[in-house]
Amino acid sequence: MAADPAAEGFGRLLVPTDFSAGSERAWAEARRLAARLGAELVLVHVLVETPLFSEGPFTMKRARDVFDASRAWAVKTLGDWTTTAAAESIPARWVLRTGVPYKEIVGAAARERADLIVMGTHGRGGLDRALLGSVADRVIRLAPCPVMTVRGTE
Amino acid sequence: MTTFRRILHPTDFSRASTPALRRAVALARACRAPLVLLHVMTPPSPFIGEDTLPSSYLELLTLARRSAKRRLAAAVARARRKGVRVQAIFAEGLPADEILRAARRARADLIVMGTHGRTGVSRVFMGSVADRVVRESRSPVLTVRAHGR
Numbered sequence: 257m258a259a260d261p262a263a264e265g266f267g268r269l270l271v272p273t274d275f276s277a278g279s280e281r282a283w284a285e286a287r288r289l290a291a292r293l294g295a296e297l298v299l300v301h302v303l304v305e306t307p308l309f310s311e312g313p314f315t316m317k318r319a320r321d322v323f324d325a326s327r328a329w330a331v332k333t334l335g336d337w338t339t340t341a342a343a344e345s346i347p348a349r350w351v352l353r354t355g356v357p358y359k360e361i362v363g364a365a366a367r368e369r370a371d372l373i374v375m376g377t378h379g380r381g382g383l384d385r386a387l388l389g390s391v392a393d394r395v396i397r398l399a400p401c402p403v404m405t406v407r408g409t410e
Numbered sequence: 411m412t413t414f415r416r417i418l419h420p421t422d423f424s425r426a427s428t429p430a431l432r433r434a435v436a437l438a439r440a441c442r443a444p445l446v447l448l449h450v451m452t453p454p455s456p457f458i459g460e461d462t463l464p465s466s467y468l469e470l471l472t473l474a475r476r477s478a479k480r481r482l483a484a485a486v487a488r489a490r491r492k493g494v495r496v497q498a499i500f501a502e503g504l505p506a507d508e509i510l511r512a513a514r515r516a517r518a519d520l521i522v523m524g525t526h527g528r529t530g531v532s533r534v535f536m537g538s539v540a541d542r543v544v545r546e547s548r549s550p551v552l553t554v555r556a557h558g559r
Contacts, residue, residue, distance in 0.1 A: 265436055285550060292413040293440050372552075377544065396525065396544065402433055402554040404520075405544050 266293045270370035272300050272361045272395070275333055278376030278408035283337060285406045286374040290346045295371070297341050297348040300364045301330050302357040327352070358394035366400045373403045414441045418518035420448045420509045423481050426556035430524035431485075433554050435492050437522065444495040446516050449482045450508040451475065451500070475502075506542035513549060522552040 271286045273279040283299070290297050305323050334350035341348035351368070353360040365373055378389040396403045419434035421427045438445040453471055482498050489496045499516065501508040513521055525540035544551045 265433070266440070288413050392544075393541075396540075396553050399555075402430075402552055404550050404552040406550045407548060 266295050266371045268296045268298060268368060268370050268372075269293075270298045270300060270361075270365050270368055270373045270401075272302070272357070272364075272373065272375050272391075273334075273337065274301065274357070275330075276376065276378070276408075278378045278389075278406075281408055282374050282376040282406040283340075285404075287341055287344060287346055289374065289404075290341070290348075291344060297346055298364070298368050298370065299334055299337055299341075299348065299350040300361060301334055301350070301352055302360040303327055303330060303352065303354045304357065305354060358391050358398070361391070361395050362398045362400070370401050372401055373399055375403065375405060377405045377407050414438075414443050414520040416446060416516060416518045417441070417443050417520045417522060418446045418448060418509070418513050418516060419522045420450065420505070420512075421482075421485060422505075423449070423485065424524075426526055427524035429556065430522055430552075430554035431489070433552060434522035435489055435494055437520065437552075438494045439492070443520075444497055445489055446497045446499060446512070446518055447482065447485055447489065448499045448501065448509065448512045449478055449485075450505045451478045451502045452504065453502055505539045506546075509539070509543050510546055513547060519549045520552065521547055521549060522554065524556055525553045526556050 266289075269286050269290055271279075271283055273283060286297060289295070303323070303326060330352060334352060338348045338350050351364055353364060361373070361375075364370070373395060375392055375395065376389070377392050392403075392405055396405070414437065417434055417438050419427075419431060421431060434445055437443070451474065453474070479500055482500055486496045486498045497516070499512050501512060509521065509523070512518070521543060523540055523543060540551075540553050544553065
């Protein structure tokens with residue numbers, strides 16, 4: 257039995273994902289919470305268009321092709337993830353942005369009027385296992401709403 | 411569907427932790443989970459000079475302890491009036507250590523805590539407790555900024 261989301265102040269949960277195992281755990285946690293709170297889920301992925309090696313007038317098309325392929329894959333994966341929530345009768349949709357992950361996540365939280373961000377402490381930038389992921393760290397400091405961090409299994 | 415079974419909220423009784431307390435109460439209610447209120451008192455280092463006798467330090471400590479426990483009891487009573495089951499834990503030591511320890515011992519599966527959310531030099535001091543808890547906690551940690559919504 258879901259509580260009244262308006263009364264509890266958690267109507268919309270924003271879940272940033274980089275499709276890592278850590279984000280998958282956060283997505284599962286967010287689904288459980290949304291089901292309990294009667295909240296809506298907004299999944300957000302940020303595409304990073306890293307300048308590709310020897311990107312220039314002659315290879316621009318190739319670079320474009322790589323970005324297009326990663327965008328197509330992201331769109332498909334976002335759709336798949338959203339379906340898992342829909343199958344559990346949780347209203348969910350996705351947003352795809354391009355840019356610097358932490359900035360886009362904070363921006364999306366403001367634009368979507370998210371009441372809560374649920375995210376993994378570590379994403380794909382896996383070099384700093386001992387440290388808090390830099391994206392999560394910045395989002396905690398800058399988000400317009402509370403942030404729930406979910407640690408990945410080790 | 412089960413969600414959180416026990417929610418820990420560390421409080422320093424400051425206004426900075428009020429938004430976090432509000433969220434903790436809301437989630438405890440929604441999940442029908444008991445709320446564990448934790449206060450960590452950090453004893454002042456016993457500076458003993460010529461003019462400071464050990465007995466006055468101990469006196470100070472006793473007073474501080476009594477006052478902190480009284481405030482914790484008041485916080486518990488306030489949370490109970492919101493219709494939540496509340497437990498209190500009083501601990502002494504370094505806040506981050508005690509928060510992580512209390513979470514383990516109380517089997518809390520969510521920690522809801524305030525953060526000052528400052529940047530720059532002051533955040534090194536002000537936000538360091540939340541920083542460590544977020545990094546080291548096995549359970550999810552919900553951080554609520556002091557001056558956020």
